[in-house]
Amino acid sequence: xxxxxxxxxxxxxxxxxxxxxxxxxxxxxxxxxxxxxxxxxxxxxxxxxxxxxxxxxxxxxxxxxxxxxxxxxxxxxxxxxxxxxxxxxxxxxxxxxxxxxxxxxxxxxxxxxxxxxxxxxxxxxxxxxxxxxxxxxxxxxxxxxxxxxxxxxxxxxxxxxxxxxxxxxxxxxxxxxxxxxxxxxxxxxxxxxxxxxxxxxxxxxxxxxxxxxxxxxxxxxxxxxxxxxxxxxxxxxxxxxxxxxxxxxxxxxxxxxxxxxxxxxxxxxxxxxxxxxxxxxxxxxxxxxxxxxxxxxxxxxxxxxxxxxxxxxxxxx
Amino acid sequence: xxxxxxxxxxxxxxxxxxxxxxxxxxxxxxxxxxxxxxxxxxxxxxxxxxxxxxxxxxxxxxxxxxxxxxxxxxxxxxxxxxxxxxxxxxxxxxxxxxxxxxxxxxxxxxxxxxxxxxxxxxxxxxxxxxxxxxxxxxxxxxxxxxxxxxxxxxxxxxxxxxxxx
Amino acid sequence: xxxxxxxxxxxxxxxxxxxxxxxxxxxxxxxxxxxxxxxxxxxxxxxxxxxxxxxxxxxxxxxxxxxxxxxxxxxxxxxxxxxxxxxxxxxxxxxxxxxxxxxxxxxxxxxxxxxxxxxxxxxxxxxxxxxxxxxxxxxxxxxxxxxxxxxxxxxxxxxxxxxxxxxxxxxxxxxxxxxxxxxxxxxxxxxxxxxxxxxxxxxxxxxxxxxxxxxxxxxxxxxxxxxxxxxxxxxxxxxxxxxxxxxxxxxxxxxxxxxxxxxxxxxxxxxxxxxxxxxxxxxxxxxxxxxxxxxxxxxxxxxxxxxxxxxxxxxxxxxxxxxxxxxxxxxxxxxxxxxxxxxxxxxxxxxxxxxxxxx
Numbered sequence: 001x002x003x004x005x006x007x008x009x010x011x012x013x014x015x016x017x018x019x020x021x022x023x024x025x026x027x028x029x030x031x032x033x034x035x036x037x038x039x040x041x042x043x044x045x046x047x048x049x050x051x052x053x054x055x056x057x058x059x060x061x062x063x064x065x066x067x068x069x070x071x072x073x074x075x076x077x078x079x080x081x082x083x084x085x086x087x088x089x090x091x092x093x094x095x096x097x098x099x100x101x102x103x104x105x106x107x108x109x110x111x112x113x114x115x116x117x118x119x120x121x122x123x124x125x126x127x128x129x130x131x132x133x134x135x136x137x138x139x140x141x142x143x144x145x146x147x148x149x150x151x152x153x154x155x156x157x158x159x160x161x162x163x164x165x166x167x168x169x170x171x172x173x174x175x176x177x178x179x180x181x182x183x184x185x186x187x188x189x190x191x192x193x194x195x196x197x198x199x200x201x202x203x204x205x206x207x208x209x210x211x212x213x214x215x216x217x218x219x220x221x222x223x224x225x226x227x228x229x230x231x232x233x234x235x236x237x238x239x240x241x242x243x244x245x246x247x248x249x250x251x252x253x254x255x256x257x258x259x260x261x262x263x264x265x266x267x268x269x270x271x272x273x274x275x276x277x278x279x280x281x282x283x284x285x286x287x288x289x290x291x292x293x294x295x296x297x298x299x300x301x302x303x304x305x306x307x308x309x310x311x312x313x314x315x316x317x
Numbered sequence: 318x319x320x321x322x323x324x325x326x327x328x329x330x331x332x333x334x335x336x337x338x339x340x341x342x343x344x345x346x347x348x349x350x351x352x353x354x355x356x357x358x359x360x361x362x363x364x365x366x367x368x369x370x371x372x373x374x375x376x377x378x379x380x381x382x383x384x385x386x387x388x389x390x391x392x393x394x395x396x397x398x399x400x401x402x403x404x405x406x407x408x409x410x411x412x413x414x415x416x417x418x419x420x421x422x423x424x425x426x427x428x429x430x431x432x433x434x435x436x437x438x439x440x441x442x443x444x445x446x447x448x449x450x451x452x453x454x455x456x457x458x459x460x461x462x463x464x465x466x467x468x469x470x471x472x473x474x475x476x477x478x479x480x481x482x
Numbered sequence: 483x484x485x486x487x488x489x490x491x492x493x494x495x496x497x498x499x500x501x502x503x504x505x506x507x508x509x510x511x512x513x514x515x516x517x518x519x520x521x522x523x524x525x526x527x528x529x530x531x532x533x534x535x536x537x538x539x540x541x542x543x544x545x546x547x548x549x550x551x552x553x554x555x556x557x558x559x560x561x562x563x564x565x566x567x568x569x570x571x572x573x574x575x576x577x578x579x580x581x582x583x584x585x586x587x588x589x590x591x592x593x594x595x596x597x598x599x600x601x602x603x604x605x606x607x608x609x610x611x612x613x614x615x616x617x618x619x620x621x622x623x624x625x626x627x628x629x630x631x632x633x634x635x636x637x638x639x640x641x642x643x644x645x646x647x648x649x650x651x652x653x654x655x656x657x658x659x660x661x662x663x664x665x666x667x668x669x670x671x672x673x674x675x676x677x678x679x680x681x682x683x684x685x686x687x688x689x690x691x692x693x694x695x696x697x698x699x700x701x702x703x704x705x706x707x708x709x710x711x712x713x714x715x716x717x718x719x720x721x722x723x724x725x726x727x728x729x730x731x732x733x734x735x736x737x738x739x740x741x742x743x744x745x746x747x748x749x750x751x752x753x754x755x756x757x758x759x760x761x762x763x764x765x766x767x768x769x770x771x772x773x774x775x776x777x778x779x780x781x782x783x784x785x786x787x788x789x790x791x792x793x794x795x796x797x798x799x800x801x802x803x804x805x806x807x808x809x810x811x812x813x814x815x816x817x818x819x820x821x822x823x824x825x826x827x828x829x830x831x832x833x834x835x836x837x838x839x840x841x
Contacts (some may be wrong), residue, residue, distance in 0.1 A: 029812040030623070036812035037720045057811060061722065111514070119531070121622065188421065197423025197461055206512050208537065208546065208729050211759070215724035216810050226376070228761040234376055236740060237753050239546035240466035242383050246376075249418065253375050256414050268810035270536060270726050272515045278421070285417050290410070304414070307406035313396065315416055316409070317432035317445050384744065466751070467744035469552050476563035477554040477747065 003102070003170030004051055007074065010100065010167050012046035014072050020098055022066065024059050025049040025074040032125040032134075033113055037062065049074070051169060053127055053146065056107040058082055058264040060218040063092050072098035074169070076107075077159035081260035081295025082218035084164060088298045089258075091221060101165025103173040106150030106157065108132070116144050153263040153276055156182060163296070180287075182280040189281075204244045206271045209237050213265035213275055214251060219258045226250060252278055257286045257303040260295040333387035333453040337362045337446070338377065340370045340405075343394035343435045350439030358443035359450040362390065369393065371404025375415045378429055382462040388428050388453040392445070395433040405433075424461055427452040484655040485681075486664070487673035493651055494524050499667045500572055504609075507542040508574040509535040518542065521574070529645070532624060533577040533615035533633065534802055538732035540580075542573050543605055544587060550600065550739070550750045565749075568604035572663065575613040575643065578635035579626035579800040583732030584610065585638055589794045590735055609663045611653075612639035616684045619691075625816055626801035628696045634681075634688035644681050652681050696819060698787060698797045704822050705788035709780070713821050718775040720811045721758075727805035727813075728756035728782070733798045736762070757781045783818060 011023040022041045027048040029036035035054040039062075040046055051074060059073050060082035075083055080101055086092045113122070117134055120142075124135040132144040147155070158178040162168065188196055211227070214220045226234045227247060235250070236243045259279050266276045286292050289312065290303035339345040345366050351358065367373055370393025378389050391412065399405040412431045420426050430452075432445045469477065488496060500506050501521060510519050510526040517537035521527060549565040576584075591601035615633040620626075626633070636642040640660030644652045652673045655661050664670065673681075728734040738755035742748050755762055763772040772778060790798035799815075806814050 030806070030814050030817070034812050039719050119621070193420070193423050193425050195423075196421060200422040206515070206517075208754075210725040210729040212722075212724035212726040212810055215722040228759070228764075233740075236466075236742060237738070237755070238466050238740075238742065238751060239753075240464050242462050242464040243466070245422075245462060246379050246383065249379055249422065250376055252418060253411075253415065256418075264810075268724070268726070270515075270730055270808045271517065272513050274513075278418075281421050282414070282418065285414060289413055304407070304410055307403065307410055309396070309406070311396075311406065311409050312413070313409050313433075315413065315431065317430065317448070464744075466547065466742050467748065469747050469749070470566060472566055473552050473563045474747075477552060477561045479554060479556040479559050479561045 004049070007051055007100065007102075007169045008046045008049050010169070011040060011049055011072065012043040014098060015041065015043040015046065020070045020072040022069060023049070023072045023074075023100075024062050024066070025100070026051060026055040026057070026059075029054075032122045033108065033110065051102050052125075053104075053106065053108050053132065053150070054125070055102075055104075056151070056264075056267055058216065058218055058262045060086060061216055061264070063097065063218070064221040067092055068096070070096055070098075072100055074100045074102055075162060075165075076102055076104040077162050078104075078157065078260060078262040079218075080162045080164060081159060082262060083295075084298050085219060085258060085260060085295040085302075086221075088295075088301065094298065099162065099164055099166045100169055101162025101167070102169045103161045103171065105160060105173050106146065106154030108146075108149045109151045112149045113144065116149065117142050151263060151267065153261070153266060164298075181284050182277075184277050185281045185284055188277060200245070201241065203274045203277075204241055204248060207244045207248070207273050208271060209244060209247060210270060212268040212270060213273075216264040216268040217255075217259075218262075218264075219255055219260075220251070226254075248275075248278070252282055255279065256282045257290065257292060258294050259283060331458060333361050333450060333458070334385075335362045335388040335390060335446075335449060335453060336381045336386045337364050337390040337392065338367050338370070338373045339364055339434075340372075340393040340400075341366055341368050342400035343398065344370075344392035344432070344442065346436035347392075347434040347438045347442040350436065351442045352439075354439050356439055356443045358446045361450045361453075362446050369399065369401050369404035370408040371399070371401065371406075371411075373408060373411075375411065378415065379462065382424070382428070382459060383464040385459065385463050387456075387459045388430070388449060390430050390432065390445070390449050392432040392434045392442075395435055398435060425456050427456055428459060484661070485673035485678055486653040486655070486670040487677050488651045488653060488670065490649060492670065494527075496667045496670070497521065497527065497574065498524055500574070500663070503570075503666045505569060505571040506574055507539065507571060518573075518576075518580075527575075529575055529613065532617060532620060533575075533613050534580070534624065534804070536730065536804065536808070538580055538583065538730060538802070538804065539573050539576050540583065540587070540732045540735075542571065543584060543608055544591075544601065544735060544754075546754050548600065548752045550752055552747065552749045555743075555746045555748075565600075568600075568607055570607040570609075571604075572609045572611060574611045576610055576639070577613055577615065577802070578633060578637070579624075579629075579631050579802045580732045581610060581612050581635075581638050582626075582631055582800040583802070586733040586790075586794075586796060586798050586800070587735055589796060593794075609640045609659050610638070611660075612636055612642040614642060614644035614681075614684065614688075616645070616647075616688070621803070623803035623806035623814075623816070624801065625696065625803055627692045628694065629698075629797070629799065629801035630692055630694040631800060632685070632688040632692045634685040644684060646677060646680050646684075650677065652677050654681075696801070697823075698791055701787045701797075701819060701822055702791050704825055704827065705784060706792075707827065708822065708825060709784075711780075711825065713818070713825070714776050714780040717779040717813055717818060720813055721775050721779055722811060723758055723760065723775055723778065724810065725756040725758050726808045726810065728758055729754060730804040730808050731799075732802055732804070733786070733800060738762075757785070783815075783822075787819075787822075 014020045026035040027038035058079045120136040126133045134142045393405045506521045508521040511528040516530040516535035518539040591598040640657045642654040764770045786798040
């Protein structure tokens with residue numbers, strides 16, 4: 001039985017038996033290479049659910065607004081960490097969520113597929129092992145190597161297989177070992193301060209403060225975000241570069257120890273700000289300094305909400 | 318400084334402006350002791366008294382840099398001595414993260430510094446301020462996070478003169 | 483009406499002379515993303531294949547942050563001063579659907595009896611050079627042809643640039659302002675008959691692709707009865723409430739006004755804002771009349787195709803498709819418009835508000 005068939009059967013059963021009120025999953029969107037979030041509450045509609053390399057959204061983002069209802073959610077390994085994070089922070093109850101874990105080797109990057117098909121419209125996309133077969137509307141068939149088509153962040157993923165799934169959808173996939181530190185972080189850490197500043201300025205210069213990054217992030221669930229506070233007015237939403245930097249620096253600090261590296265923000269950004277670099281840096285530091293990785297264990301609190309008596313303070317005079 | 322940065326005049330008369338967030342119970346008292354003891358130290362620091370180093374929101378530090386201060390010092394009680402028991406432990410973690418992030422983004426090392434100064438350490442307070450001021454002198458005026466939207470163009474300033482100014 | 487013909491080198495030379503005199507905005511590439519921004523170096527110019535950069539020309543006529551006035555606070559007085567006047571600028575290479583989008587902004591900010599003088603002053607010193615695109619077919623999500631706009635539509639442009647297959651460009655001079663701009667560049671050769679004929683062919687072919695199949699009158703009528711429709715929930719369920727669609731939209735123009743003060747001087751500024759943010763409708767009292775995503779999703783569509791169209795006579799959408807391309811959850815405006823078109827006609831009295839004030 002294919003993973004998709006398993007998913008649909010389980011979803012229909014969960015809904016039919018009343019175990020959950022809604023299944024949050026993916027359905028086909030506009031085009032063969034687009035999946036979109038789906039909220040299924042009727043077991044008869046479970047057939048719309050899909051799971052493949054196009055399923056890029058982190059659906060844990062919707063759990064906060066569904067709090068209190070019994071929800072089943074389709075999560076990849078990265079998304080599952082967000083679910084665990086929400087449980088650890090008391091935002092949802094473990095008993096209220098059924099985790100439908102989907103092993104994943106990466107989601108595709110639309111820019112890569114567009115480059116491959118030279119903009120040709122894709123009528124059908126079929127995964128055959130490590131190859132993606134794209135059948136264009138023109139009739140032409142283009143083959144792509146999945147490793148080259150997936151988002152850059154997915155290439156460094158160390159959580160391809162879910163660990164807390166109530167139901168495992170599909171077979172476990174290979175988990176190659178990944179470098180401890182992202183090579184990009186190492187590269188930037190080695191730059192002199194002036195060069196690091198230039199890079200930061202350049203990236204921030206692209207940002208238009210649309211807040212797509214914040215909106216798709218499951219860890220950004222505050223009803224009263226600091227950006228919207230007027231008393232006090234923490235932040236101005238102006239085009240002054242320093243205000244853009246204020247937003248990103250503060251959001252990064254708020255995410256420290258809570259960001260799971262799912263990449264939703266990176267994919268949502270309409271102007272390709274290199275958010276991954278800065279989030280990777282902080283995840284790295286958290287691992288280094290606090291020996292902690294977000295979203296793996298629902299019992300362990302995030303590092304900035306606790307402390308140890310022997311925390312290092314050699315940087316403090 | 319990189320080629321693309323605005324050239325801020327570092328005149329011989331330039332003196333750094335440094336903001337110091339001092340916790341009320343230890344560091345502020347320590348600063349007070351330095352004064353009472355007539356210990357000489359550079360006058361570049363403007364003190365903002367907070368109840369605890371744990372009260373210091375990283376946004377305060379960012380805002381200070383936006384306002385154009387050349388350096389920020391945050392000082393609190395030694396670990397174990399916090400008047401509120403655990404405030405400085407949380408602050409310690411927060412500052413560790415903030416310092417690494419700021420440096421990664423290209424804010425010069427030494428612009429933002431931290432210290433533990435107790436109420437009896439008047440001399441230490443003076444030493445810390447001297448150290449920090451010297452470091453900021455070396456770094457030069459801060460330009461990187463300064464918010465220029467607050468600048469009024471010189472062509473407009475004349476029109477804003479009031480009788481009171 | 484004059485027509486000039488340029489090759490790549492003379493186009494670059496034209497731009498260089500314009501850049502020496504005015505601020506030139508043009509399509510450039512920023513790390514793989516096409517945006518319409520200040521052209522600092524002629525080498526940065528990069529016309530996107532379909533002529534539509536990800537970030538719209540909107541920011542050139544409606545900056546992300548704009549100073550309304552400066553002020554100084556005295557003990558008992560306050561003094562205000564206007565900002566320096568807008569500098570002349572050129573928008574070089576604007577796709578016809580983006581030119582029509584600027585018309586929407588002109589209509590809103592120029593509306594009597596209180597036109598926005600700041601916007602109009604900047605608009606008056608802005609010269610628009612349209613860009614013709616001759617591609618055979620456009621990506622599915624670009625639907626300007628369904629909105630009645632052709633990719634060679636030169637309406638409302640001061641100058642219009644058409645790239646030809648032989649790598650030359652024909653520049654049509656359409657207004658006095660366009661003529662004056664060209665005078666900054668010196669003599670330019672006139673277009674020959676063959677080039678003009680080619681432009682004519684391309685224009686005709688482009689016009690034949692215009693279907694006008696999106697009937698805005700039907701949409702407006704249907705929408706007037708859809709305030710309580712269940713359609714909005716379907717969109718709102720997925721919508722994460724970011725501002726990507728609105729900020730990239732060439733017609734969206736909502737803003738927030740803030741004071742930015744340091745010491746006793748400051749400025750009152752206008753910043754981009756969007757109805758998609760929850761706090762957009764938050765009152766000073768703390769009350770927020772529109773707290774649901776459902777209401778916000780509805781508002782955006784209504785503003786574009788009901789209230790805006792009804793009050794100004796032009797739809798507040800020109801079919802660029804950016805919103806569809808950029809939505810992180812694949813909400814699709816075309817699907818929504820289709821749903822609206824197919825919905826039941828409005829009943830006699832369904833309690834829907836007839837003016838935005840009643841919302």
